[in-house]
Amino acid sequence: METSVTCYSRGIILPSVSSQRSSTLVSPPPFFSASSSFKQRLKSSSIFGDSLRVAPRSQLKATKAKNNGGSTVTKCEIGQSLEEFLREATPDKGLRTLLMCMGEALRTIAFKVRTASCGGTACVNSFGDEQLAVDMLADKLLFEALQYSHVCKYACSEEVPELQDMGGPVEGGFSVAFDPLDGSSIVDTNFTVGTIFGVWPGDKLTGVTGGDQVAAAMGIYGPRTTYVLAVKGFPGTHEFLLLDEGKWQHVKETTEINEGKMFSPGNLRATFDNSEYSKLIDYYVKEKYTLRYTGGMVPDVNQIIVKEKGIFTNVTSPTAKAKLRLLFEVAPLGLLIENAGGFSSDGYNSVLDKTIVNLDDRTQVAYGSKNEIIRFEETLYGTSRLKNVPIGANA
Numbered sequence: 001m002e003t004s005v006t007c008y009s010r011g012i013i014l015p016s017v018s019s020q021r022s023s024t025l026v027s028p029p030p031f032f033s034a035s036s037s038f039k040q041r042l043k044s045s046s047i048f049g050d051s052l053r054v055a056p057r058s059q060l061k062a063t064k065a066k067n068n069g070g071s072t073v074t075k076c077e078i079g080q081s082l083e084e085f086l087r088e089a090t091p092d093k094g095l096r097t098l099l100m101c102m103g104e105a106l107r108t109i110a111f112k113v114r115t116a117s118c119g120g121t122a123c124v125n126s127f128g129d130e131q132l133a134v135d136m137l138a139d140k141l142l143f144e145a146l147q148y149s150h151v152c153k154y155a156c157s158e159e160v161p162e163l164q165d166m167g168g169p170v171e172g173g174f175s176v177a178f179d180p181l182d183g184s185s186i187v188d189t190n191f192t193v194g195t196i197f198g199v200w201p202g203d204k205l206t207g208v209t210g211g212d213q214v215a216a217a218m219g220i221y222g223p224r225t226t227y228v229l230a231v232k233g234f235p236g237t238h239e240f241l242l243l244d245e246g247k248w249q250h251v252k253e254t255t256e257i258n259e260g261k262m263f264s265p266g267n268l269r270a271t272f273d274n275s276e277y278s279k280l281i282d283y284y285v286k287e288k289y290t291l292r293y294t295g296g297m298v299p300d301v302n303q304i305i306v307k308e309k310g311i312f313t314n315v316t317s318p319t320a321k322a323k324l325r326l327l328f329e330v331a332p333l334g335l336l337i338e339n340a341g342g343f344s345s346d347g348y349n350s351v352l353d354k355t356i357v358n359l360d361d362r363t364q365v366a367y368g369s370k371n372e373i374i375r376f377e378e379t380l381y382g383t384s385r386l387k388n389v390p391i392g393a394n395a
Helices: 036-044 082-089 093-114 134-147 268-272 275-286 297-307 326-339 370-381
Strands: 063-066 072-075 123-127 130-133 152-157 174-182 193-201 215-221 225-231 237-242 248-254 258-266 309-314 343-345 365-368
Touching: 082 093, 082 225, 082 237, 082 248, 093 134, 093 174, 093 193, 093 215, 093 225, 093 237, 123 134, 130 134, 134 152, 134 174, 134 193, 174 326, 193 297, 193 326, 215 297, 215 326, 225 297, 225 326, 237 297, 237 326, 248 297, 258 275, 258 297, 258 370, 268 275, 275 370, 297 309, 297 326, 297 365, 309 370, 326 343, 326 365, 343 370, 365 370
Parallel strands: 152 174, 258 309
Antiparallel strands: 063 072, 123 130, 174 193, 193 215, 215 225, 225 237, 237 248, 309 365, 343 365
16 A cells, blocks of 8 residues: 555646655645556546445435425435545535545555554654654645645644645635544554544634534544545535445445433543532433543544434543644534534534634533533533524524
8 A cells, every 4th residue: 555645636646745744835746647548547447446336326326305494405325435425415526626635545544553563652654764653644644635635725733733835726725624643642552543624615724613614524543444524514424434445435324413321521530620520420420321432532422423322521620621622623523423413512602613713722522412412511501502402403
């Protein structure tokens, strides 16, 4: 498997970039045209994969489903390839290209995580001639994918928390923020880790809210490698499975987060001097909730989407300050959860309503079903904005 990300777009092959990258990314080197024979091979076997089908093509066409208002919405079929799904999910070719290129990066990162050598201080793998910690390697691969999508204007990451010019347009382009490898400290223990990213239109990543995102996604590197994404305005949060041949196949759609006794309590040290959080944890234990907590935010939030129930909490206290970043983690996961029919909260409001003032803004957060978020807000602050909000309504 190659260490670079290659994106096929606009009839050309984009070359891999050097493993060396300065703090400010330069314009991509000139690309070259593929030979006609090579183009023909790509046509029959695209790097994005041929359509993956578990049923005849006629059964994989988008269907129309009635919503509560009587209008029709497009619903994609399980078994589609990522490319087929995106054609139904958004008419924006630029957004489709960006999400496809990020999928290529996730596929490469999955391989690199799987083959990392872990010592006493770090897990490393190769990128060109360099030996890099896997989180820095993931960071490079994601920047490379965004640069060669040709539709990303700015990008920044937890590892490089400054805007990097990716060379894309402002008008019709996008800005992307990502956590390259959430849970990198538990790679050596072979726990599940993942990538998180959010996509905003234009050239701004501050002065915007999570609700302004046009898409959000996470890559999950566990026993299975999955790409979970949500497109604003398109119903559901969708899971794609990485098959042995390197193709992404649509395997699950989540449109509702139900009630269920499962909890994932982050930052438990805050219970020492946050009596309300301690009271909430005591409630979960007394009511015999099932504890499902790995210490990785990606798998813990993803299980709410997959199991379609539960609550994830990460609460602050006077001595245990907020460490989760609104831009890189909290807002993208908020879109994934809310598109799946769940709710998010910082204690008072949806995290998608919070304005990102600085790239490094941090917050406490909870994700889960409606009643669990009501309990979270009422226990910590005595009231909940969701008390009289019908399920399925925008809160």
